[in-house]
Amino acid sequence: MTSQTILSVDSITKRFGAVVALRDISMTIEAGEITGLVGDNGAGKSTLVKLISGVLRQDGGTLAYDGQPATFTTPAQARASGIETVYQDLSLTGNMTVWANVYLGRELIKGPRFLNILDKAAMIAQTRQMLGRFAMNVPPIEAPVDALSGGQRQLIAIARAAAWGSKLILMDEPTAALGVAETQAVEEVIRGLRESGFSVLVISHNLEQVFRITDRIWVLRRGQVIGQRVTKDTHPDEIVAMITGAAAAMSGNLP
Numbered sequence: 001m002t003s004q005t006i007l008s009v010d011s012i013t014k015r016f017g018a019v020v021a022l023r024d025i026s027m028t029i030e031a032g033e034i035t036g037l038v039g040d041n042g043a044g045k046s047t048l049v050k051l052i053s054g055v056l057r058q059d060g061g062t063l064a065y066d067g068q069p070a071t072f073t074t075p076a077q078a079r080a081s082g083i084e085t086v087y088q089d090l091s092l093t094g095n096m097t098v099w100a101n102v103y104l105g106r107e108l109i110k111g112p113r114f115l116n117i118l119d120k121a122a123m124i125a126q127t128r129q130m131l132g133r134f135a136m137n138v139p140p141i142e143a144p145v146d147a148l149s150g151g152q153r154q155l156i157a158i159a160r161a162a163a164w165g166s167k168l169i170l171m172d173e174p175t176a177a178l179g180v181a182e183t184q185a186v187e188e189v190i191r192g193l194r195e196s197g198f199s200v201l202v203i204s205h206n207l208e209q210v211f212r213i214t215d216r217i218w219v220l221r222r223g224q225v226i227g228q229r230v231t232k233d234t235h236p237d238e239i240v241a242m243i244t245g246a247a248a249a250m251s252g253n254l255p
């Protein structure tokens with residue numbers, strides 16, 4: 001497989017007061033792949049996603065996206081460049097309908113802009129089409145998000161991310177709150193994103209899932225990059241050893 005880097009992280013450091021959440025880390029995300037990011041609680045995974053998505057700024061180091069230096073200072077800038085993030089807490093608005101959530105902050109307007117009349121019919125039609133592309137069971141589009149299952153909500157959050165001409169989708173524990181069947185559906189959708197040409201970064205502490213869906217795995221431990229493996233060339237035991245530091249201990253290379 002010849003790969004092309006869509007995002008590169010170069011010597012990034014991020015501190016929260018005295019806590020060094022990320023210490024001089026470098027890694028890449030390859031275009032068209034599903035990349036897994038794993039590590040114990042507190043390893044720095046969510047912090048890395050927040051840096052890439054413009055929620056946080058690094059204290060040192062650089063990011064490059066699509067070959068260009070990336071200096072996003074807000075999530076809106078990252079989104080405008082084609083990086084979408086699906087958060088653990090889903091960031092959907094419960095009392096709003098499915099279609100209103102999909103278009104939240106990017107509503108379609110009809111007629112002269114100054115009249116600010118929402119094009120509800122177009123938003124409903126396009127939401128239906130978008131969800132149909134990714135989800136086998138299209139959730140009711142005019143229902144409030146509160147009325148849907150966790151799995152349906154996650155599908156909507158992913159479909160919304162994919163709908164915006166984005167290239168890179170970041171997911172922080174996308175199935176952490178889901179049951180087995182819902183998790184399967186979301187994994188299907190994540191694979192579908194890759195088939196549609198998206199690049200995906202998935203944080204997960206479900207190693208079986210990581211082995212089911214990723215092409216490549218990066219391991220963080222205590223704010224440092226331990227290494228990367230091509231998924232088909234590694235084994236869960238090796239990844240667990242990298243996560244826990246057992247491999248370093250065996251080689252006498254304690255952190």
Ligand SMILES: Nc1ncnc2c1ncn2[C@@H]1O[C@H](COP(=O)(O)OP(=O)(O)O)[C@@H](O)[C@H]1O
Nearest residue numbers: 016019021039040041042043044045046047048
């Ligand atoms: N907003 C914050 N303020 C202070 N410390 C933080 C903040 N966010 C993360 N941290 C700390 O940074 C480290 C990495 O956290 P995080 O990126 O959430 O890890 P992970 O997602 O791998 O569990 C932890 O020690 C955590 O307590």
Ligand SMILES: [Mg+2]
Nearest residue numbers: 045046047172
């Ligand atoms: Mg986290």
